[in-house]
Amino acid sequence: MKIRYFDNAATTAVRKEVLEEMIPYFEMNFGNASAIYSVGREAKRGLDKARSRVANAINCRPSEIYFTSCGSESDNLAIKGVAYANRNKGKHIITSKIEHHAVLNSCKTLQRQGFEVTYLNVDQNGIVDMQQLINSIRDDTILITIMFANNEIGTIEPIEHIGQIAKSKGIIFHTDAVQAIGNVKIDVKKMNIDLLSMSGHKFYAPKGVGALYARDGIQFEKIQDGGHQEKDKRAGTENIASIVGMGKAIELIYNDYDSYNLKLKTLRDYYFTQIEKNVKNIKINGDRINRLPGNASISFKGIDAQNLLFKLDEIGICASAGSACSTGDVSPSHVLTSIGLDKEMASGTLRVSFGKSNSMEDVEFLVDNLQKIINRFAKKIKI
Numbered sequence: 001m002k003i004r005y006f007d008n009a010a011t012t013a014v015r016k017e018v019l020e021e022m023i024p025y026f027e028m029n030f031g032n033a034s035a036i037y038s039v040g041r042e043a044k045r046g047l048d049k050a051r052s053r054v055a056n057a058i059n060c061r062p063s064e065i066y067f068t069s070c071g072s073e074s075d076n077l078a079i080k081g082v083a084y085a086n087r088n089k090g091k092h093i094i095t096s097k098i099e100h101h102a103v104l105n106s107c108k109t110l111q112r113q114g115f116e117v118t119y120l121n122v123d124q125n126g127i128v129d130m131q132q133l134i135n136s137i138r139d140d141t142i143l144i145t146i147m148f149a150n151n152e153i154g155t156i157e158p159i160e161h162i163g164q165i166a167k168s169k170g171i172i173f174h175t176d177a178v179q180a181i182g183n184v185k186i187d188v189k190k191m192n193i194d195l196l197s198m199s200g201h202k203f204y205a206p207k208g209v210g211a212l213y214a215r216d217g218i219q220f221e222k223i224q225d226g227g228h229q230e231k232d233k234r235a236g237t238e239n240i241a242s243i244v245g246m247g248k249a250i251e252l253i254y255n256d257y258d259s260y261n262l263k264l265k266t267l268r269d270y271y272f273t274q275i276e277k278n279v280k281n282i283k284i285n286g287d288r289i290n291r292l293p294g295n296a297s298i299s300f301k302g303i304d305a306q307n308l309l310f311k312l313d314e315i316g317i318c319a320s321a322g323s324a325c326s327t328g329d330v331s332p333s334h335v336l337t338s339i340g341l342d343k344e345m346a347s348g349t350l351r352v353s354f355g356k357s358n359s360m361e362d363v364e365f366l367v368d369n370l371q372k373i374i375n376r377f378a379k380k381i382k383i
């Protein structure tokens with residue numbers, strides 16, 4: 001059976017060119033980047049090149065990139081690191097209600113340690129309430145952390161505007177850009193972003209490698225003790241091969257940005273149009289303009305998305321109900337609740353996320369089968 005993969009927001013397949021560039025770092029150049037002999041120096045060269053490539057993609061200096069093990073670690077390091085390093089200046093943090101759990105749970109941990117956190121509301125499209133943001137700022141606010149783009153509904157937040165506000169108030173600004181990297185052009189200088197999290201496996205690099213950008217001069221504490229790697233901010237021998245892969249993947253994706261973006265948008269818009277035309281009682285989630293090119297979140301009234309996923313799996317279609325991180329969790333997603341969906345609509349939500357490997361034929365297959373399954377369901381035949 002042909003597998004049609006529509007869950008690129010959960011993870012992506014490693015690109016062939018990326019894997020090819022990684023292989024020598026398992027074989028000849030396997031050395032420890034801290035060593036002085038040649039095998040170690042080659043590893044160090046690979047590390048440096050990857051750092052430059054990642055820095056280029058977001059317009060920062062290589063010295064402002066810290067490699068980590070994943071997007072979640074980057075979020076933890078940014079949020080807890082800034083909070084601990086700046087606790088003498090204040091204890092208040094501002095975030096939103098629709099962040100990834102790596103951010104929300106980092107904030108919850110800080111609350112247990114005496115920090116105070118404001119969780120901003122979002123409108124029905126998932127855009128953060130900017131007036132509430134401005135009103136929430138206090139003298140002791142040390143950090144604003146707002147995601148660049150949402151993983152469930154695809155909404156892109158007004159990051160440049162938030163950056164301006166943070167800068168004018170002298171507050172550190174972090175953004176979780178794990179979904180945005182590769183899908184949006186990011187310039188951390190122009191957007192006044194102080195810290196930014198990314199993760200390789202969301203843009204065709206391997207799982208288990210991430211990076212944190214932190215502007216030179218931003219104070220943040222390390223959260224893991226050990227050696228002095230990554231300018232003493234992230235202990236542990238660097239995962240050279242995967243870091244090399246991430247550097248290659250980010251360069252490839254931005255070299256080909258326009259055609260990749262257009263491809264995803266074309267597939268997504270065709271999907272939206274076909275579903276809107278052929279299926280009744282649906283709601284497209286997220287902002288219709290400010291959204292990721294490959295994300296399509298649709299709520300189907302009266303449908304149980306978990307059952308729908310099983311039916312789709314039987315014919316080789318991989319998609320997601322809400323967010324992959326909530327799988328097995330029966331309570332409705334915090335993101336879908338925050339944009340005002342009731343329990344029925346939230347539990348009928350299917351997230352389709354397009355990627356490099358998808359073709360128009362795949363989308364036609366998806367639409368045809370989705371229509372069939374849902375119409376059968378609507379006639380009360382149990383699926």
Ligand SMILES: *Cc1c(COP(=O)(O)O)cnc(C)c1O
Nearest residue numbers: 070071072100102151178179199
């Ligand atoms: C996937 C994701 C993360 C977590 O990244 P990992 O590398 O899987 O830890 C964090 N934030 C967002 C928005 C994500 O989509």
